[in-house]
Amino acid sequence: MSFCLRGVVLGMMVLALGRCGFGLDPSRSLNQYGRQVWGTDNGLPQNTVHAVVQGRDGYVWLGTDDGLVRFDGSAFKVYTTENAPELRSNSVQGLTVDREGRLWVVTAGGLAVYGENRFLALGLADGLPDAAVWFVHEDRRRRVWVATGGGLCVVRGVRCEVVAATKGLSVSGEGKFAEAVDGSVWVADGAEAVRLDGGSLGWVETLKTVGGAEILVESVGSDGALLVGTGEGLQMERRGVLAPVVMDGVVGRVAVNAMVRAADGSVWLGTSGGLVKGSGERFGVFRPAVALPSVAVQTLFADRAGAVWVGTASGVARVVGGRLEVFQAGDGLAGSSLLSLLEDREGNVWLGTESDGLTVLHEQKFTTYTTAEGLSGNVVRSVLEDVSGSVWVGTDGAGLNRRTAEGFAAMTVREGLSSNVILSLASDNGDLWVGTPTGLNRVRGRTVKVLTTADGLADDFIRSLLVDAKGDVWVGTRHGLTRISGNGMTTYTSMDGLGSDFIGVMVQARDGDLWIGTSGGLTRLHEGRFTNFKVRDGVAKNVVTAIYEDADGTLWLGSNGGGLSRMDVHKGNGVIVPVPATNLPEAISSVLEDGERRLWIGSRGGVFRVAESELERVIARGGGSVALAAYDTTDGMRVRECSSGGHPAAMRMRDGTLWFATLRGVSVVDPEHLDENGVAPLVAMETVLVNDVAHDALRTGELTLGPGRQRVEFQYAGMSFVAPQKVRYRYKLEGFDREWVDAGEHRSAFYSNLQPGRYVFHVEAANNDGVWSEQDAVLRLRVRPHFWQTWWFYGVLVLVVAGIAYLIYAWRVRRVEALYAGVMEERSRIAREIHDTLAQGIVSISLQLEVVTRLMGSSVEAARAQLDETRVLVRQSLADARSSIWDLRSEEAEELPVRVGRSLKMLTGTSSATGRLTVMGSYRAIARPVEDELLRITQEAVTNAVRHSGCSLVEVTLTYDLKGVRLVVRDDGRGFDTSAAGPAGHFGLRGMRERAAKIHARLEMRSEVGSGTEIFVELNLG
Known part of the structure; x- marks a missing residue:
C-alpha cells in the first residue's frame, strides 16, 4: 500500500477538522514521546490495522480483519456484518473521510459509506462497474472516486457513474491514481499511464512506462513536469514524454513504492533499495548515520512539523533535519511491519501494524531520562546542577551520572566512589560532594576522596549536603549535623x-x-x-x-x-x-x-x-x-x-x-514552554439509555419518552488523544439543571423521574490542559405526560373545579333562599294558623260572650253555664293555637272525620247555623300533614260561612274512594258574585288556595248571590 497521496488527503482532512495542533516536537527523540499501544489485550478486535483515519467528529476509525472500529481514546466500538450488515465483510481494507464528513469503507466484500450515524452499502445495483473495490479518493473538486476491478467511477449522490475512459482498467491500488497540479488525473494500469482531463474526465493521452506505473506526484518543475514511480525506477513526464531519472547511489533497477513531498519542498522516494531524496530533478540515496530498520521502504509520510516518517517491514524511522532515528518493537512500537499511519488534528501520530495492533505517539510536557536515554539506573535519588553548569544525577545502586551532549556518563565505585547509592549532592568551586550510605565523597576532577566517621563525620550515612555562602560544607546524617570548614569538622x-x-x-x-x-x-x-x-x-x-x-x-x-x-x-x-x-x-x-x-x-x-x-x-x-x-x-x-x-x-x-x-x-x-494543548476537543453523544435499554436517537438528535417514571442515561465522549485519561466533562440538562454540572472524568449523566416537558441535554469536554470544546454536543429530550398531566386535562380540571365551585355557590344561594322562603312560609303558616285557630276561636268566644251578655239579665244560672262553656272554648282555642303555631302533634292519632266533626261542632255551636258532617266511603288514612291542611281548609270555609254568609246550615261532606279524597263545604247563605270579589284583606280564600296547592289538591269555589257558597277540594291519591 502506498502513502504518496495520503499526506495530501490527511492534510485536507485536518483542515476540515478545524483548529489543529503543531504536531510532535521534532527536537525530541521518538522514545521520549508519550505512547500507548492498543491490541486485542485492551480492546482491539484484531491486531491487523489496515487503515486509520480521523472523522470530522473527532473519532478515529480503524480498519481491521475483524471489523470496522471506532475509537474515542478510551473505548472501542466494533462494527461487523452482524450489527452493520451493509459492510458485506469484516475485513476492512481501506478508509477515506471526505470533506462532507462521510466515511468510505472498503471491505473485502465491497463498499459502504457511513454518515449521519448509519451505514449505506454501494454495489453493482448502485452503478459500481465491479464488486471488487480497491480504494476511494476525494479529489480537489470534492468528487469521490472509487477504484474497482472494472475501472474508475465517480459517486454522485448515492449513484456511481463509470468514467468511460477508464472502463476495463484495473486500478488495483491507491498508488495507481494521482492528481496533478493542473487538475488532470493520472491512472496507471500495467505498463501504461492514462491521463484524464480534470474537468470533463475525458481521455487526454496514454503514456508507456518502464516496469509498470506505480505512483504519480505533483509537478516538480515550473514547466509542469511530473514524476512517475515505476516498478523499475523513477521517470519524469514532460510534455507527454516520459524519460528516466537518474538516482545517485542507486545500484540497478529498484521499484518505487512510495513518494511524498516534505514541508521544505523536497521529494522523498521509498524504494526497494532504500530511501531517496530529491530536489528539482536531482535525486540520490539518503545515507544517514543510523541505518534504516530495513532497506526496502514501504510507506512514507510527511507530518506538519516537517519530519518525514519511513515505514519498513522491520520498523519505523523518522527523518528530521538530515538525522534519522529508528523506532522498532523493542523501543515501544506495537510491531515492526507498518500498514497505516495518521497524524490527527492534535498532532498525534498513529501507527497501524500488520499483526501487532496500534501505537499512538503524542507530545508530552515532561521529558524523562531513563536507561533508554543513557542513565546508568532508573531509580534516581538526587539531581544537581553544579557551579559550572554540569547536571549530575544520582541513582540508587547504579552510581552517579553526568549529563553530556551524547547522553550521560556514569561514575561508579570503579571510579572510586564509596558506593553506587547516591543519596545527596552539592558543589563548590571545583569540588563535587557526593553523599552515600558509606561516606562522603569529594570529587575533584578524576580524583575521589572518601570521608567517614574516622575523619570526624557524625555518621557515614550522608542524607543531605549543603555548601553555604562562605564555602563551608554542611553534612546531614542520621546522627547529627557536621560542618566542614577551614578549621576542620564540627558536629552539632x-x-x-x-x-x-x-x-x-x-x-x-x-x-x-x-x-x-x-x-x-x-x-x-x-x-x-x-x-x-x-x-x-x-x-x-x-x-x-x-x-x-x-x-x-x-x-x-x-x-x-x-x-x-x-x-x-x-x-x-x-x-x-x-x-x-x-x-x-x-x-x-x-x-x-x-x-x-x-x-x-x-x-x-x-x-x-x-x-x-x-x-x-x-x-x-x-x-x-x-x-x-x-x-x-x-x-x-x-x-x-x-x-x-x-x-x-x-x-x-x-x-x-x-x-x-x-x-x-x-x-x-520547562515551565516556560509547556506545549499546552490548545486544540479544543470535539465532543459527541454516544448512546442514550432509557431504563438500561439503548435508544436510537443520535440520528435525529431527539428522543421522545412515554409517560411514567423512567431512568435516562446519557453517554458521551470527548475526543482528545494527547491524554485521554485527563479529558473532563461538564453537562447541563436545560429545563432541569440551573448550572453546569462538573462531571470530572465520568462519561455518563443520569436523570430519573423527569417531569413531562421538553429538555435539551448539553455536554462539553475539556482536554488535558483545560481547553473546553468550542461547540457542545446536544440532544433534545421530550417526556410525554400522562393524560392527567396534559394541558387540556388541566383545563378540564379547572372547568370542573370552577363548575363545582359554582354548584356549591348556587347550592348555598339556594339554601339561603330556601331558608328565607322557609322563614317566610313559616310566618305565613303562623299567620294562617292564627287566622284558622286563634282568630276563629276568638270569634267563637266573642259569640259566646254575646250570649252571656243577653243571659245576664234573665238568668244568672244560664249565664254562669254559658261562661263555663266559654272558658272551655278559650282553653280549647289556646290549645289549638299552640298546636298549630308549633306544629305539635297529639300523641293520640285521630282520624280526619273525627277532627273535622269536632271543629264543625265548635265553630257552629254558638251560632244560629247548624253544622252537618257526611262521610261517604271507607276512611282511608293519608299523611298527617295532608289531613292537617284539609282540616284547616274546612275550618276556614266553615268560619267564613258562619261569620259572613248568614246561613242556617253548613254542610261538610268527606268522600273517600279509590282515586282519593273529596272535601265539600256548602252553606245556604246569601252568596256573592265571584267575578266582582276582590281581595278580602284576610287569609280566607287565599290561605285555602295555598294550603290546597301545598298538598297538590284542586280547590274550586262556586257561589251565586242568593244561592250560597260551595268550596270543593279534590285530592288525588292514585
Missing part, C-alpha cells in the same frame, strides 16, 4: 539545640540563615544559635522533607504526611501557617518555584503545579481546594512517584527547567 546534635539528630534537608536563605529539616521539626541556625519550630508552632508535621525560599523570602515547607506549610520569616521569629488545601498532596519530597510565581511540588502522587496566589487565597479563606495542574505518566513521567530520601530531590536549573528525581528516571519540564 540535639544536645546543641537541633530539633533532632536525623537531618533530612537543608537550605541557606538569602539573609544567611541556615534552615534545617529534621524528623523533629524545622530548625533555624542564626548567628550560631538554633531555634526549633514544631507542630505546636504551626509546622504541619514534625518530619520536614522539603524547604524552598521563594522570590519574596517566604519559606515553603513540605512534610511527610502533613502537606505544605508557609513560613513568613519577616514576622517576629517567623510565623508558620499550614496550607489548608484539600487537594494538595500530603507526602511532599520537593518544592520548586518557576518564573511565574508558581510552585512545583514533587510527591508520591506525581508533580503538582499551583500558583502562590492560590495558596494565599486558600490560607486566607481557611480551607478549600486550589486550582492546580497535576502531572503523571500521561505527561511524560515514566512513573508518577517522585523520589524521597535524597537531596536535592528536585532542582531548578539555570535555563529555567525543573528536574525531578523519580523512581523511574529523572523527569524534566
Whole structure:
C-alpha cells in the first residue's frame, strides 16, 4: 500500500477538522514521546490495522480483519456484518473521510459509506462497474472516486457513474491514481499511464512506462513536469514524454513504492533499495548515520512539523533535519511491519501494524531520562546542577551520572566512589560532594576522596549536603549535623539545640540563615544559635522533607504526611501557617518555584503545579481546594512517584527547567514552554439509555419518552488523544439543571423521574490542559405526560373545579333562599294558623260572650253555664293555637272525620247555623300533614260561612274512594258574585288556595248571590 497521496488527503482532512495542533516536537527523540499501544489485550478486535483515519467528529476509525472500529481514546466500538450488515465483510481494507464528513469503507466484500450515524452499502445495483473495490479518493473538486476491478467511477449522490475512459482498467491500488497540479488525473494500469482531463474526465493521452506505473506526484518543475514511480525506477513526464531519472547511489533497477513531498519542498522516494531524496530533478540515496530498520521502504509520510516518517517491514524511522532515528518493537512500537499511519488534528501520530495492533505517539510536557536515554539506573535519588553548569544525577545502586551532549556518563565505585547509592549532592568551586550510605565523597576532577566517621563525620550515612555562602560544607546524617570548614569538622546534635539528630534537608536563605529539616521539626541556625519550630508552632508535621525560599523570602515547607506549610520569616521569629488545601498532596519530597510565581511540588502522587496566589487565597479563606495542574505518566513521567530520601530531590536549573528525581528516571519540564494543548476537543453523544435499554436517537438528535417514571442515561465522549485519561466533562440538562454540572472524568449523566416537558441535554469536554470544546454536543429530550398531566386535562380540571365551585355557590344561594322562603312560609303558616285557630276561636268566644251578655239579665244560672262553656272554648282555642303555631302533634292519632266533626261542632255551636258532617266511603288514612291542611281548609270555609254568609246550615261532606279524597263545604247563605270579589284583606280564600296547592289538591269555589257558597277540594291519591 502506498502513502504518496495520503499526506495530501490527511492534510485536507485536518483542515476540515478545524483548529489543529503543531504536531510532535521534532527536537525530541521518538522514545521520549508519550505512547500507548492498543491490541486485542485492551480492546482491539484484531491486531491487523489496515487503515486509520480521523472523522470530522473527532473519532478515529480503524480498519481491521475483524471489523470496522471506532475509537474515542478510551473505548472501542466494533462494527461487523452482524450489527452493520451493509459492510458485506469484516475485513476492512481501506478508509477515506471526505470533506462532507462521510466515511468510505472498503471491505473485502465491497463498499459502504457511513454518515449521519448509519451505514449505506454501494454495489453493482448502485452503478459500481465491479464488486471488487480497491480504494476511494476525494479529489480537489470534492468528487469521490472509487477504484474497482472494472475501472474508475465517480459517486454522485448515492449513484456511481463509470468514467468511460477508464472502463476495463484495473486500478488495483491507491498508488495507481494521482492528481496533478493542473487538475488532470493520472491512472496507471500495467505498463501504461492514462491521463484524464480534470474537468470533463475525458481521455487526454496514454503514456508507456518502464516496469509498470506505480505512483504519480505533483509537478516538480515550473514547466509542469511530473514524476512517475515505476516498478523499475523513477521517470519524469514532460510534455507527454516520459524519460528516466537518474538516482545517485542507486545500484540497478529498484521499484518505487512510495513518494511524498516534505514541508521544505523536497521529494522523498521509498524504494526497494532504500530511501531517496530529491530536489528539482536531482535525486540520490539518503545515507544517514543510523541505518534504516530495513532497506526496502514501504510507506512514507510527511507530518506538519516537517519530519518525514519511513515505514519498513522491520520498523519505523523518522527523518528530521538530515538525522534519522529508528523506532522498532523493542523501543515501544506495537510491531515492526507498518500498514497505516495518521497524524490527527492534535498532532498525534498513529501507527497501524500488520499483526501487532496500534501505537499512538503524542507530545508530552515532561521529558524523562531513563536507561533508554543513557542513565546508568532508573531509580534516581538526587539531581544537581553544579557551579559550572554540569547536571549530575544520582541513582540508587547504579552510581552517579553526568549529563553530556551524547547522553550521560556514569561514575561508579570503579571510579572510586564509596558506593553506587547516591543519596545527596552539592558543589563548590571545583569540588563535587557526593553523599552515600558509606561516606562522603569529594570529587575533584578524576580524583575521589572518601570521608567517614574516622575523619570526624557524625555518621557515614550522608542524607543531605549543603555548601553555604562562605564555602563551608554542611553534612546531614542520621546522627547529627557536621560542618566542614577551614578549621576542620564540627558536629552539632540535639544536645546543641537541633530539633533532632536525623537531618533530612537543608537550605541557606538569602539573609544567611541556615534552615534545617529534621524528623523533629524545622530548625533555624542564626548567628550560631538554633531555634526549633514544631507542630505546636504551626509546622504541619514534625518530619520536614522539603524547604524552598521563594522570590519574596517566604519559606515553603513540605512534610511527610502533613502537606505544605508557609513560613513568613519577616514576622517576629517567623510565623508558620499550614496550607489548608484539600487537594494538595500530603507526602511532599520537593518544592520548586518557576518564573511565574508558581510552585512545583514533587510527591508520591506525581508533580503538582499551583500558583502562590492560590495558596494565599486558600490560607486566607481557611480551607478549600486550589486550582492546580497535576502531572503523571500521561505527561511524560515514566512513573508518577517522585523520589524521597535524597537531596536535592528536585532542582531548578539555570535555563529555567525543573528536574525531578523519580523512581523511574529523572523527569524534566520547562515551565516556560509547556506545549499546552490548545486544540479544543470535539465532543459527541454516544448512546442514550432509557431504563438500561439503548435508544436510537443520535440520528435525529431527539428522543421522545412515554409517560411514567423512567431512568435516562446519557453517554458521551470527548475526543482528545494527547491524554485521554485527563479529558473532563461538564453537562447541563436545560429545563432541569440551573448550572453546569462538573462531571470530572465520568462519561455518563443520569436523570430519573423527569417531569413531562421538553429538555435539551448539553455536554462539553475539556482536554488535558483545560481547553473546553468550542461547540457542545446536544440532544433534545421530550417526556410525554400522562393524560392527567396534559394541558387540556388541566383545563378540564379547572372547568370542573370552577363548575363545582359554582354548584356549591348556587347550592348555598339556594339554601339561603330556601331558608328565607322557609322563614317566610313559616310566618305565613303562623299567620294562617292564627287566622284558622286563634282568630276563629276568638270569634267563637266573642259569640259566646254575646250570649252571656243577653243571659245576664234573665238568668244568672244560664249565664254562669254559658261562661263555663266559654272558658272551655278559650282553653280549647289556646290549645289549638299552640298546636298549630308549633306544629305539635297529639300523641293520640285521630282520624280526619273525627277532627273535622269536632271543629264543625265548635265553630257552629254558638251560632244560629247548624253544622252537618257526611262521610261517604271507607276512611282511608293519608299523611298527617295532608289531613292537617284539609282540616284547616274546612275550618276556614266553615268560619267564613258562619261569620259572613248568614246561613242556617253548613254542610261538610268527606268522600273517600279509590282515586282519593273529596272535601265539600256548602252553606245556604246569601252568596256573592265571584267575578266582582276582590281581595278580602284576610287569609280566607287565599290561605285555602295555598294550603290546597301545598298538598297538590284542586280547590274550586262556586257561589251565586242568593244561592250560597260551595268550596270543593279534590285530592288525588292514585
